[in-house]
Each structure stands twice: as structure tokens, then as C-alpha cells.
Amino acid sequence: MQAESFHTIDVMRGMLGMIGVGEGKTLISQISPFILDLYPALLMVPGGLVKKTKVEFDWWAETFRIRIRPPSILSYQLLSHPKHQQDLLKLRPRLIVLDEAHHAANPFSALSTRLAEYLEAFPETVVIAMSGTLIERSLLDIHHLLQWTLGPDASPLPRTREECAVWAQALDHEVPFGSRRAKGALKVFDEGGGFGVYLRNTLGVVVGGSTDVGASIRYRVLSFDLGADIKRHLAAADDGVRPDGEVEFEAAALSSLKFTLSLGFWLRWKEPGPPLWMEKRRRWGQFVRWTLEQRLPNLDSEEMVRQAYGDSTQEGKEWFAIEPSFVPETEVVWLDRSIIPAVIEKSKLRYPLIWCAHPACASLLNPYFGAGGKDLHTGRSILDVTKPVTAGLSIEANIEGKNLQHLWHENLLLDIPKSASTLEQLIARTHRPGQRKDEVVVTFYAPTAAHRERIAFVKQQAQWLEQFKGKKQKLQIGDWEI
Structure with missing residues (x-):
């Protein structure tokens, strides 16, 4: 796959790589400027991966027989900051490599706007975009990335975002109510196996293979009997009422309320x-x-x-x-602190990684690795842990760049992400090359119908992504214990 990537980059002078964890994106990032002989070169990564990437660059450099000048490294978060809006003009890169490029998937964000403005001002700039989760839900996720990497003439999608939106209404898995369009002329893609096949066969698009991990995956769905008070609040939430008696009608807020109540707390407005x-x-x-x-x-x-x-x-x-x-600003209100410890005990896992969406869980989990992979209690990095321990982790802070397979093989999800792509990243922290156990265990805490519906939804989404990418998704492999 790396050889194919280097060939594509050399021939096409750009690449969109649907390349997942453990498939060599770091080495591609480091060597691409040398292959293209394009300097200055800039590599963009998530903030939490800057230090790790520099360490890996230094390690690889010692193995090379020739001296290769690495690209400069800038985080997505830094370029998004108002104080750094001129950084691209100061660096004037001739090559931009976007690792974990899904961070630039929103074309209207400050980050993507600055990249687009720079590429418009310097159209000769070569762009390489790589991620195993480039497509979250829609063709629109990659429209501008294809334009940046391959150019509008070589992109398999329409030139304008407006026309691409019409395609998305016909081809996407999820389409807003009343917006689904008939495929019409787009049925031509069905003859070749679907648009995903057409995309994967486009010159300049590289798809990673299925990495042999050497370990199976076992999925467990853990039921739990919540107490009477929590059940009462959940019933009220079904009617759109918060624990303080205020009415809540927003679907996202109600969904979040049900999930936090199931953990024993909720988020109350301060004012x-x-x-x-x-x-x-x-x-x-x-x-x-x-x-x-x-x-x-x-x-x-x-x-x-x-x-x-x-x-x-x-x-x-x-x-x-x-x-x-x-x-609204919110504050945590605990209703039952016994739930999380009881769930951990019921899971019967020895040294699980306990994945959470909200830092409120940190008060009941020690260690708890939050922003930057640092323990909220001691400041120690999760990468400095030397032996298996039961540990809480922030989902948002730890699903990228953390190789946790050497110490852990058991996962307990107290929260279930809404996205199959996010779950793919999460599971890959332990189900990746180097895993020493024969089996990785992923346990979903699912005390309510809402949890089980979420699991069914992400499994269905993973099936669509698998068909689209032509690559096995982790949620589609392994054995399920329902």
C-alpha cells in the first residue's frame, strides 16, 4: 500500500488516501516531500499527535541510508486559532500533507477556509490527504478534499458543492426527511458495483488494505438494571422533561440527557x-x-x-x-454515583479501558486520561503506563494516535459514539498490529432501548461504509453476544 501511495503521489502529484490505522501514514508523510522534491513541505496533524509524530520522524530518520528533510509540522487546532491565520502565508509550503484529514472535513470551518484560501492563492500547491475515516456520512465529506488533492478535472465528484449535494441526496446512506432523490442517471454506478467502486478506481485515490491484526474481536452488550429514581427521570426524558422540570425538545439534547442519566448524572443549566x-x-x-x-x-x-x-x-x-x-453553561448534577462502579464490576473485565464521553466520569475513575492523553489526577501520559491497569479515557481525546494494544485488550464503552467511523478509530486503539492477545473484547454498556438502538444504527452505518470503501469495518467482523 505504501508503494502504491508513493507511485500515485509521484504520478498524480497529489493523493486522497483512505488509509487506516497502522497502515503507514507516518512514513508516507515523511518521505513524500523527498519523492516530489517539494520544499517547504508542511504536515498537518491533530494537536495530540505533534510530539508523537516528531519522535517517529526521528526514529525513522535513523534507519534511512540517505538524509531526508522532513516536513514542518503544524496542528489543525493551531491553524484554526485566530492568532495563527497567517501561518500558511509565513510558511509558504509547496506541499501540504493532511494526516487524519477528516479534521478538515467541514469546508466551512476556520481551518478549511484558511486552507482553501491558501490553495486558491497558490494553486500549484500539491496536497495529500489521508485518513481511515475520511467519509463519515456523506459524499460531501470528501468533495473539497478531492478538489484539493486531485483538482476539479480529475475528481470523480461534480465541480460544485451544490451539484454534489444533489448526488448525495441520491447516494448517501442517511438523507434528511423529505430530501431523498431518485438516482436517475446515477444508476449507472450500480452497474459497476456502486459509486464506492468508481471512487476507489479513480486515479489518485488509494485505499488501504485490511491489516492482519492476528486477533479476533468479541462484542458484548451489557444490560444493567437502573434504580427506580433513574428510571423515573428516564421516563420523564421520554416525554421531553428534564430532572429540574424544564421542558427539553431538542433531539440531540434529549439523547444526551438519556445517556448521562444512565450513568447517574445530568447537565443542568447554570443560568x-x-x-x-x-x-x-x-x-x-x-x-x-x-x-x-x-x-x-x-x-x-x-x-x-x-x-x-x-x-x-x-x-x-x-x-x-x-x-x-x-x-447555556452547564454543571454536573449527580443523582447516583454507584452506577459506574457497579457496571465495571458487572462487566467482569480484568483491566479494561473504560471509554467515556464526559469528563464527569473522571471523579469515579482513577486514572482518567483526558486532553492530550494526560491523567486528570496526576498529569501522567497514558503512553507512559508500563503495565495493565483499569483506566478511564476520554473518547474525544484518545481515539487518535494512541497505540494501546501492547497493554490492553479489553474495552468497556460507557458511552456509544453516534458515528461508526469514530467507533472504528476507538476499537483500533487495541485491535491493531502488535496486539498480544488472541482476542480483543469490546463491551457496550446498554441499559436502555436508546443504547441498543444506537448500537444497531452504527452497525448499519458501518455496513454502508464497508460497501462504500470496499474495506472491512471492525464493527462488521468478530462475534456478537447480544
């Missing part, structure tokens, strides 16, 4: 919003509840109502206009 903001929110909530009570087909959440009727109602227009003006 209410401004009176006008609260009034517009209340009126929109009333409209949403009335609409849901009509039990119309395919309308079962605030998000669906928003997509179907939001822009055409006075309540929706007024709420959407004022909604961004206030972001």
Missing part, C-alpha cells in the same frame, strides 16, 4: 437564557410538541420537525434567528 430567547425557545417547543402529537409519518423528533417545517413557520423562523445568540 436560564435571556427572557426573549427563552420565550422564542418555548414557542418553538410548543409547535414541536403539537406536531409530534399528530403522529405524522417520519416525524418523530424535533430534528425531523425542524427539517420538514422549521423554515416555513413563524415559530421556527423566530427561534432559528435568535438561537445562536445564547449558549
